[in-house]
Amino acid sequence: MQDKLRQHIEKIVPLTDDEFAFVLSHFTSKKAKKRDWLIQEGKRVKHVFFVVSGLLKLVYRDELGKEFIVSFAMEDWWECDYLAYYTKTSATLSLQCLEDTEVYCLALEDYHKLCAGLQKIEHFFLEKSHRGHIGSQQRIISFLTLNAKERYEHLLKRYPALFQRVSKTLLASYLGVSRETLSRLHSPK
Amino acid sequence: MQDKLRQHIEKIVPLTDDEFAFVLSHFTSKKAKKRDWLIQEGKRVKHVFFVVSGLLKLVYRDELGKEFIVSFAMEDWWECDYLAYYTKTSATLSLQCLEDTEVYCLALEDYHKLCAGLQKIEHFFLEKSHRGHIGSQQRIISFLTLNAKERYEHLLKRYPALFQRVSKTLLASYLGVSRETLSRLHSPK
DNA sequence: CCGGGGTTGTGATCTACATCACAGATACAT
DNA sequence: ATGTATCTGTGATGTAGATCACAACCCCGG
Numbered sequence: 001m002q003d004k005l006r007q008h009i010e011k012i013v014p015l016t017d018d019e020f021a022f023v024l025s026h027f028t029s030k031k032a033k034k035r036d037w038l039i040q041e042g043k044r045v046k047h048v049f050f051v052v053s054g055l056l057k058l059v060y061r062d063e064l065g066k067e068f069i070v071s072f073a074m075e076d077w078w079e080c081d082y083l084a085y086y087t088k089t090s091a092t093l094s095l096q097c098l099e100d101t102e103v104y105c106l107a108l109e110d111y112h113k114l115c116a117g118l119q120k121i122e123h124f125f126l127e128k129s130h131r132g133h134i135g136s137q138q139r140i141i142s143f144l145t146l147n148a149k150e151r152y153e154h155l156l157k158r159y160p161a162l163f164q165r166v167s168k169t170l171l172a173s174y175l176g177v178s179r180e181t182l183s184r185l186h187s188p189k
Numbered sequence: 190m191q192d193k194l195r196q197h198i199e200k201i202v203p204l205t206d207d208e209f210a211f212v213l214s215h216f217t218s219k220k221a222k223k224r225d226w227l228i229q230e231g232k233r234v235k236h237v238f239f240v241v242s243g244l245l246k247l248v249y250r251d252e253l254g255k256e257f258i259v260s261f262a263m264e265d266w267w268e269c270d271y272l273a274y275y276t277k278t279s280a281t282l283s284l285q286c287l288e289d290t291e292v293y294c295l296a297l298e299d300y301h302k303l304c305a306g307l308q309k310i311e312h313f314f315l316e317k318s319h320r321g322h323i324g325s326q327q328r329i330i331s332f333l334t335l336n337a338k339e340r341y342e343h344l345l346k347r348y349p350a351l352f353q354r355v356s357k358t359l360l361a362s363y364l365g366v367s368r369e370t371l372s373r374l375h376s377p378k
Numbered sequence: 379c380c381g382g383g384g385t386t387g388t389g390a391t392c393t394a395c396a397t398c399a400c401a402g403a404t405a406c407a408t
Numbered sequence: 409a410t411g412t413a414t415c416t417g418t419g420a421t422g423t424a425g426a427t428c429a430c431a432a433c434c435c436c437g438g
Contacts, residue, residue, distance in 0.1 A: 070329065
């Protein structure tokens with residue numbers, strides 16, 4: 001299980017055994033069951049999570065209680081309500097397990113200590129953050145330029161594995177269409 | 190003009206005179222006129238830009254030639270086609286001046302040298318990247334949860350200054366609605 | 379000072395998608 | 409096993425917003 005994290009980091013920065021031990025000492029690990037919450041709207045966000053196994057949804061809930069999926073987090077993903085985490089405010093998003101899930105948890109002060117103690121890891125996080133930013137930008141472009149069907153096909157091509165693991169209802173919510181419309185996209189008229 | 194950049198960085202990390210001189214030595218500066226391009230689709234992206242003064246649009250153009258505004262960049266903003274920049278591939282986005290503009294330019298290898306030579310600045314970039322990522326995530330949420338009118342009002346509240354500086358046509362493109370619809374939002378029905 | 383390109387409003391029409399409503403299927407808990 | 413909730417498809421209908429079309433405007437360059 002540690003190997004997952006190490007391999008993940010080493011895709012970007014190589015680490016000695018000692019360095020990885022140092023990194024690992026800043027994390028705690030946690031197992032959660034389907035339907036458990038790792039972040040709850042309104043509460044403080046203590047950790048950023050690295051997903052070792054399982055699947056989660058990051059959701060925003062509007063005033064009417066309607067739920068929107070901001071992102072899915074699968075193996076090897078980092079997930080958090082970053083705004084709440086970095087600014088130490090209460091969560092506006094929630095993070096819930098869609099399957100039994102295993103994560104590493106990193107508290108904000110441990111994150112700072114880790115970066116201060118090992119420059120490489122700050123570089124790693126910078127790299128990760130860039131990629132996350134680029135990914136979000138592309139999702140924005142897909143909202144600007146594509147219709148429901150195109151967004152659906154785009155997602156299907158990019159993450160075929162998702163379709164085995166999450167309900168159409170959730171996919172629809174991620175794509176920003178109603179589940180009825182998504183359902184009709186398969187067999188177009 | 191240097192002061193702009195220094196003050197901007199020092200909002201996040203304090204610098205000595207020597208450190209700032211070191212930072213500045215990695216940048217070049219450039220003036221561009223309204224309608225000039227800093228990044229052109231299909232070409233290589235040599236620099237990331239820090240906007241000292243002026244205003245730019247970052248645009249995506251679809252197969253039909255229709256233009257979509259990914260973001261505006263005003264004073265104190267960093268802008269780039271980050272994907273193309275970091276991966277040294279050719280641009281899928283374009284960056285064009287909407288006003289006469291003054292920027293600092295940072296080439297990728299200078300960026301790496303700068304980070305390697307001064308840890309503080311890597312920390313600064315990491316912080317900036319986080320904020321950018323958070324901002325994009327909120328824009329995604331606005332696409333998922335708000336209709337055209339709500340997105341418009343949201344933008345109006347957040348960046349009132351923009352409305353004095355850019356045409357409704359461009360705003361509509363940023364918001365993902367047609368300019369006719371945007372126009373009708375003022376005087377509802 | 380005149381002409382043309384970009385900007386804005388507004389009407390008429392069209393369409394993608396939402397919403398509501400129902401029914402069969404599947405999974406989950408007691 | 410048996411009921412209950414959650415998922416999925418599909419019809420009927422409503423609506424936000426796109427598209428097309430035109431007229432008035434402003435601003436800049438020659």
